Amino acid sequence: MASPTRSLHKVLVSHPHVPKVALELLQQRGCETIVCESVPPSRAEIIGKLPGVDAIFWAHYQPLNGEILDAAGKQLKAVSTMSSGIDYVDIAEFKRRQMPLGHTPGIVKNSVADLTVGLMISAGRHFQAGRQEIENSLWRTERINRLMGQEVRGSVVGFFGFGGIGQAIAKRLQGWEAAKIIYHTRSTHENPYGAIHVPFEQLLRESDFLVVTCPLTAETRGKFNADAFKQMKSNCVFVNVGRGGIVVQSALVDALKNGEIAAAGLDVMTPEPLPADDPLMKLPNCVVIPHLGTQTMQTTSEMALTAANNILNAFEGKPMVCPAY
Numbered sequence: 001m002a003s004p005t006r007s008l009h010k011v012l013v014s015h016p017h018v019p020k021v022a023l024e025l026l027q028q029r030g031c032e033t034i035v036c037e038s039v040p041p042s043r044a045e046i047i048g049k050l051p052g053v054d055a056i057f058w059a060h061y062q063p064l065n066g067e068i069l070d071a072a073g074k075q076l077k078a079v080s081t082m083s084s085g086i087d088y089v090d091i092a093e094f095k096r097r098q099m100p101l102g103h104t105p106g107i108v109k110n111s112v113a114d115l116t117v118g119l120m121i122s123a124g125r126h127f128q129a130g131r132q133e134i135e136n137s138l139w140r141t142e143r144i145n146r147l148m149g150q151e152v153r154g155s156v157v158g159f160f161g162f163g164g165i166g167q168a169i170a171k172r173l174q175g176w177e178a179a180k181i182i183y184h185t186r187s188t189h190e191n192p193y194g195a196i197h198v199p200f201e202q203l204l205r206e207s208d209f210l211v212v213t214c215p216l217t218a219e220t221r222g223k224f225n226a227d228a229f230k231q232m233k234s235n236c237v238f239v240n241v242g243r244g245g246i247v248v249q250s251a252l253v254d255a256l257k258n259g260e261i262a263a264a265g266l267d268v269m270t271p272e273p274l275p276a277d278d279p280l281m282k283l284p285n286c287v288v289i290p291h292l293g294t295q296t297m298q299t300t301s302e303m304a305l306t307a308a309n310n311i312l313n314a315f316e317g318k319p320m321v322c323p324a325y
């Protein structure tokens with residue numbers, strides 16, 4: 001009788017909803033997958049299942065730090081997140097331990113870009129205030145100049161951060177007849193999609209739509225503060241699909257209340273999950289959605305496969321598909 005094949009490696013998967021294709025790939029390649037069951041993920045369950053694993057497939061946004069690496073133990077060989085942003089990871093600790101870390105950028109750009117265009121339109125055309133009119137029986141057909149919005153046509157669309165996601169949005173806007181696309185980043189690109197690199201202050205002063213697509217870093221944290229909102233156009237539609245921490249949220253609430261800007265569309269905010277009674281939720285000129293950027297089967301599956309391949313490559317001593325550092 002053939003002896004049962006021993007799994008080569010144990011992989012802890014931190015969330016039960018990781019697409020099956022990724023688990024199947026890991027299993028086909030000889031891994032045993034240990035899948036956590038709790039939703040939302042329970043740190044106690046994760047820590048309880050970590051001892052002895054060879055890799056961690058981290059599929060949610062809880063802090064990923066020394067506590068988790070310690071719980072796994074010295075045999076741990078690799079970790080991959082299933083996200084583009086890794087602001088919740090203690091990168092310094094990973095570097096200190098020389099622990100390979102992968103993530104899944106690039107793949108997310110199309111689904112996030114689609115959703116961003118949706119936020120530009122829904123915030124710019126006052127979907128939230130319009131919905132509230134109906135809910136409060138205030139819809140009056142006889143009024144003409146009501147809930148006047150900002151069109152993309154003829155407008156200046158500005159990007160803070162112009163990597164894969166920013167450029168995928170600019171690509172989608174080709175044909176929408178924007179007057180100009182401008183962006184601010186640390187380094188200049190070669191004007192993709194006709195976009196022009198400008199200083200931060202010019203981005204604030206000129207944008208009719210200002211779209212934040214950059215990661216949260218020490219440099220970008222709190223960049224959109226009261227001073228920034230004061231420099232923006234009163235018709236500006238502010239959209240954030242980067243991270244909540246890039247914005248001083250109380251300053252954004254004030255800017256929306258005081259008419260310093262016209263509207264906001266947010267897929268990310270602080271904290272997440274946002275409490276139902278947060279001031280943002282009371283604003284008629286703010287469209288808030290619960291971090292849905294990558295929530296399509298296609299993108300989520302591709303992210304999961306990339307995370308699995310990051311881990312498999314590390315097991316084989318190859319560079320990860322998308323190393324995080």
Ligand SMILES: O=C(O)C(=O)CO
Nearest residue numbers: 083084085108293294
């Ligand atoms: O992948 C990420 O980091 C995201 O936040 C997607 O919205």
